[in-house]
Amino acid sequence: MELSFYLVQLLNAIQYGFLLFLVASGLTLLFGIMGIINLAHGSFYMIGAYLAYGLTEMTGSLWLGILLGLPIALLVGYLVERFAISFLYKRDHLYQVLLTFALILIFNELQQILWGTDVHGVAIPAPLAGSIPLTENQSYPVYRLFISAVCIAIAGGMSWVIQKTRLGMMIRAGASNREMVQALGIDVNRLFALVFSLGVALAAFAGMLAAPVDSVYPGMGENVLIISFVVVVIGGTGSIKGAFIGAMLIGLVSTFGKVLLPEMASIMAYALMALILLWRPQGLFGRAH
């Protein structure tokens, strides 16, 4: 194989990593800051994809679909936090697992009622529908490059919010010592509702962006859920930087695993997780407990 082959694979790996990061960053926020194990995170990804599909059909434009879909996703997140999750902060993780598992079933059922069981596709918006020739017979879809660019922007934006703003300070403080933050007079209830809604919106946004390259189908959320948990565990729970590095590692390992060790492809990501946990049980950027 020539060098160009590996360069294209590298591009594939990075691109996959960015998409993973978008889903996993929301998950790590919720787990690290609020201590919530959110099994329904994949469902929010699915909801995003279906919103993109439904609203694009309605308005004729993916951009309008995303613009209208994001507030809906935020609202869904807010309602779920207020009317379900908020009752369980003081409970054991097992209750959260039960509740969020129930949410998966409810959202799957709602999806079938609202959109049926067909597999759907969303057209790539015209200006981004083209491809760039890479090798003599393969080209690269512009939309995939666009996704990567958006993910970089979001990663940058998140890091700015968390490092430089007052909200970020509260989030970081809440992650390291919840009681102290509360004692200092910060309204933790509001903070948590906000963080949860943002986490949900991130997952939904990932689903919306991915809708044109992925297909939109029942049960699609479960496929991203497990690998997102792997990313979060590798990176260290609660660490955005960790989620980013974790997502990139998984992107690289699974892409090159497929090419170099095809028989092992499906377990590569999990093998990597096991190795990293042996070396650092708290994950790459997690704090030791």
Next chain:
Amino acid sequence: MSEKNETGISRRDFVIKGSVATAGLAAASVLGPASFAIGGQARVKVGILLPYTGTYAKLGTNIRDAMKLRFAEAGNKLGGREIEFVDIDSEAKPAKAQQLTDKLIRKENVDFLVGPVHSVVGMAMVKMARGKGPITVIPNAGADQLTGVLCAPNVFRTSFSSYQMGFPGGPAVLDDGHKRVVLMYWNYGFGKQVAAAFKKSFLPAGGTIVKEIPTPFPKVDFQAYLTELAALKPDAVYTFYAGGGAVKFVKDFAAAGLKKSIKLYGAGFLTEGLGAAQGDAAEGVRTILHYADTLDNPANHRFRKAFKDATGARADVYAVQGYDAGELILRGMAAVKGDTGARAEMIRAMESAEIDSPRGKLRFSKSHNPIHDIYLREVVQGENRVVRVAARDQDDPATGCSNA
């Protein structure tokens, strides 16, 4: 104290006569045809184990709706008896298959068992049902073993075997002038069997397999494999993907610009019922299948209209398989006039059935697998149009079957 009570029947009488009567009733319901049971005719119980949630939800729904449509056309009666459905969502989860099948067979005591979609669920189901279990009709699951090693007199299939999804593909690709082929498929039982059957006809006829690329099931991230495919530069690629995976594969393949240099082929599920989701990306993709929406025969026209009227949805190959499952059960029950006890006679009627199916003529092999024509189709303007018949009366070798 008198032995007689107010009704004039002695206690001894009551006990003896009562037990005789009860025993008689019990015997009647066990031995006699169910139609003699007290209170009119007993209903025929049809157990359905199909997925209504998850990736295969659409398939399960269409199979069930089409089977019920066939029953409704026949007046909702099987051999003169009313029908009772026991309908369970299999979720296409192999881990639940045994428990759910057990529920239908032992708790519900169904007369017929219809399902499933997923091959691995099918294996668990057939292992429990074969032999003494209810008459079983498989309306989709394609694992070769179901009418191979696991075949049984009471197990029928109205869909296909994986062999029939691969074997006719070899000559079809060669006849189109492609000699160097890459095989890509989901790496589980069904995908592997399709690939093996393809090689069985393709290699002896002079074709070359450049490489086999099995991809993890049910993952839909194909980008790395497509880059590899581009570097291998074959004439054509023969694939097995279905549902969401098929939509993504066809779109990614087109987006990678590979349509210009590599011809895309596959088992029919690659483009079946997915036209709206795949759009232009699917144009020109060729697949083999025992059905095409555009088949021009009276049974197909009639069926497509009836299905549309009944459900509002477009019929597809899965609906056809469900419809034929309904027809097969109707034939069996008509032959024995509703007497489910006449098992041998019913099985004889079912295995010799010749059905005028929407797919064309449908017969059954000794192993109870379909014998039918396989069509080569091409997507033109969003429709799977028949290019030619790829194989007439395609049978299955039924490896390891003791019926055959």
